[in-house]
């Protein structure tokens with residue numbers, strides 16, 4: 001290796017050791033070598049992007065739950081206490097999403113969306129119920 005190559009290698013190694021790229025915009029970072037972002041704006045962009053997917057998921061599930069609650073609440077407030085499963089389905093109810101299950105002392109299980117719930121009476125009929133009691137957390 002001649003001196004030119006040696007010098008180049010030396011410069012290259014030092015340059016790449018110092019040269020750091022911003023994780024957000026890819027721009028060069030000056031200053032401390034432990035910095036990951038060129039600016040606060042880039043730091044915010046980066047973490048907002050990371051959080052966006054999980055935030056979207058929570059927002060979508062919450063939207064489904066709110067829709068389910070609205071369907072149960074409307075039926076209940078119209079005075080309906082016994083409804084066919086297909087009626088809920090036709091209104092866009094999503095049976096996979098509920099907030100909690102309450103089992104009565106007689107062993108009936110109610111699936112709740114917030115304060116409105118139902119239990120399966122058999123033959124695809126459901127009994128609606130409202131329970132606004134404060135939930136006790138363990």
Ligand SMILES: [Zn+2]
Pocket residue numbers: 022023024025026027037038039042
């Ligand atoms: Zn940047």
